[in-house]
Amino acid sequence: MCTQLTCENVSLGYEGNVITKNLNFSINRGDYLCVVGENGSGKSTLIKTLLQLKSPISGKIKFGDGLLQREIGYLPQQTELQKDFPASAMEIVLSGCLSRCGMRPFYNRKEKIIAHNNMKKLGICNLKNKCYRNLSGGQQQRVLLARALCATQKMLLLDEPVTGLDPRASLEMYELVAKMGREDGITIIMVSHDISAAVKYASHILHLGQEQLFFGKKENYLKSDIYRAFMSPSGGYEND
Amino acid sequence: MTDFFETLTFYFSYPFVRYALLVGLLIALCSSLLGVTLVLKRFSFIGDGLSHVAFGALAISGVLGISNEMIVVLPITVVSAILLLMTGQNTKIKGDAAIALISVGALAIGYLLLSTFSSSANISGDVCSTLFGGTSILTLSSVDVWICIIMSILVIGAFLLLYNKIFSVTFDETFACATGTRASVYNLIIAVITAIIIVLAMNLVGSLLISALIICPALSAMRIFGSFRRVIISSAVISLVCAFTGIIIAVLTGAPVGPTIVAANIAVFVISCIVGKICGRKRLI
Numbered sequence: 001m002c003t004q005l006t007c008e009n010v011s012l013g014y015e016g017n018v019i020t021k022n023l024n025f026s027i028n029r030g031d032y033l034c035v036v037g038e039n040g041s042g043k044s045t046l047i048k049t050l051l052q053l054k055s056p057i058s059g060k061i062k063f064g065d066g067l068l069q070r071e072i073g074y075l076p077q078q079t080e081l082q083k084d085f086p087a088s089a090m091e092i093v094l095s096g097c098l099s100r101c102g103m104r105p106f107y108n109r110k111e112k113i114i115a116h117n118n119m120k121k122l123g124i125c126n127l128k129n130k131c132y133r134n135l136s137g138g139q140q141q142r143v144l145l146a147r148a149l150c151a152t153q154k155m156l157l158l159d160e161p162v163t164g165l166d167p168r169a170s171l172e173m174y175e176l177v178a179k180m181g182r183e184d185g186i187t188i189i190m191v192s193h194d195i196s197a198a199v200k201y202a203s204h205i206l207h208l209g210q211e212q213l214f215f216g217k218k219e220n221y222l223k224s225d226i227y228r229a230f231m232s233p234s235g236g237y238e239n240d
Numbered sequence: 241m242t243d244f245f246e247t248l249t250f251y252f253s254y255p256f257v258r259y260a261l262l263v264g265l266l267i268a269l270c271s272s273l274l275g276v277t278l279v280l281k282r283f284s285f286i287g288d289g290l291s292h293v294a295f296g297a298l299a300i301s302g303v304l305g306i307s308n309e310m311i312v313v314l315p316i317t318v319v320s321a322i323l324l325l326m327t328g329q330n331t332k333i334k335g336d337a338a339i340a341l342i343s344v345g346a347l348a349i350g351y352l353l354l355s356t357f358s359s360s361a362n363i364s365g366d367v368c369s370t371l372f373g374g375t376s377i378l379t380l381s382s383v384d385v386w387i388c389i390i391m392s393i394l395v396i397g398a399f400l401l402l403y404n405k406i407f408s409v410t411f412d413e414t415f416a417c418a419t420g421t422r423a424s425v426y427n428l429i430i431a432v433i434t435a436i437i438i439v440l441a442m443n444l445v446g447s448l449l450i451s452a453l454i455i456c457p458a459l460s461a462m463r464i465f466g467s468f469r470r471v472i473i474s475s476a477v478i479s480l481v482c483a484f485t486g487i488i489i490a491v492l493t494g495a496p497v498g499p500t501i502v503a504a505n506i507a508v509f510v511i512s513c514i515v516g517k518i519c520g521r522k523r524l525i
Contacts, residue, residue, distance in 0.1 A: 051418040070420030088467035095408040099420040105401045131466025151419045
């Protein structure tokens with residue numbers, strides 16, 4: 001097994017306030033990890049830390065198997081600003097190749113081909129010259145996913161990828177992500193509220209609370225107490 | 241009609257009118273390029289705040305009796321731009337409040353200094369021309385013109401070379417950071433370039449109207465076009481056309497240059513809104 005990412009005794013938080021602690025988990029190539037937990041359990045802080053936009057309060061995050069930090073493809077939640085942004089789908093997808101450019105000011109042919117291939121893979125070639133703000137929610141997510149794929153072929157980090165999508169588009173999105181994991185061997189880390197989808201598609205589950213409540217294979221998670229408590233109506237967790 | 245062209249030729253035989261047109265067009269080009277990014281990053285107000293800082297700095301240099309104001313105004317504005325950007329990123333201090341504070345503060349202190357220490361006989365006239373442009377564009381020295389040309393080339397060059405990076409940082413700063421682009425560096429560059437443009441544009445439209453020069457062409461272009469490149473190009477074209485028309489009309493009719501250019505920009509904005517509505521954004525890309 002090739003371990004791409006390991007967290008050892010990691011604590012997360014802001015300015016000394018610990019949100020969640022004792023994170024110990026590792027991700028191997030080709031895994032599909034779903035991170036679940038209540039609001040405020042540190043899911044988005046975990047993402048920022050994995051992307052090294054902030055540093056952990058304590059503990060270590062190790063990268064292995066030739067994975068560099070900047071090779072994590074990131075699918076962020078959409079911001080208000082982007083909804084009205086005048087840019088064509090192609091321009092956005094190409095911007096995923098930016099780190100390949102280094103100091104070079106413009107994209108070369110090779111990078112344009114990479115962008116094109118990724119759009120083809122996600123079935124959005126016909127949207128190439130369309131304006132981003134006129135696309136549907138599902139199409140916008142595909143554009144951002146294609147951009148993330150331009151940045152990496154190794155690991156994708158998805159932050160609530162189906163927020164604001166209708167059920168059909170959500171299903172398509174989940175299938176697409178699962179397919180990429182299966183066929184291209186891309187490691188997937190998905191943060192999600194949608195626990196039913198999480199247990200349907202993921203291979204591993206990380207459940208966050210004040211500390212790490214569960215990490216392991218999905219099959220074991222389904223048998224665990226924490227899953228039952230999370231799913232039971234009296235638990236009161238499932239509405240977030 | 242021949243009269244019209246004769247008058248125009250007559251005016252353009254004077255070097256100061258040619259200088260004014262050249263400098264005006266360069267400033268319009270620079271401000272429209274950066275304007276798109278500033279509008280999309282929700283930084284419009286930073287431009288406004290900085291223009292007031294530049295006014296305050298101008299007042300200081302006037303009181304100190306420094307003949308070439310650029311030496312004082314440019315560094316002060318650049319430093320303020322960097323500081324404003326830092327506070328804008330720090331969520332603990334509300335960015336917009338900081339900008340409002342700095343801009344009214346600079347305006348008040350600038351006027352206070354001028355009215356207390358200035359030896360000029362016509363203070364309110366001086367202040368008015370600094371705020372609304374007045375005729376300063378027509379009284380540029382050749383040094384001013386050269387400074388403006390060099391700065392414009394720097395701004396345009398930097399923008400072209402960093403075009404893709406600016407796009408990425410504008411569209412999605414988090415993603416850019418996460419994939420190894422140093423967004424804070426580019427934000428800093430954007431802030432410095434903005435400061436330079438504002439100092440240059442003070443000559444053209446005066447410090448109160450600079451925002452219009454930066455924002456209007458970008459907003460007009462965004463009404464109609466849906467790709468970043470097209471918005472940038474059309475914004476530059478709109479700005480150049482408006483500046484050209486504004487300066488010509490102002491020279492011919494004796495109207496103040498700055499407000500005429502801004503009025504032209506507003507007119508184009510209204511037209512773009514209508515065009516955008518009629519064509520519907522969906523069919524245009």
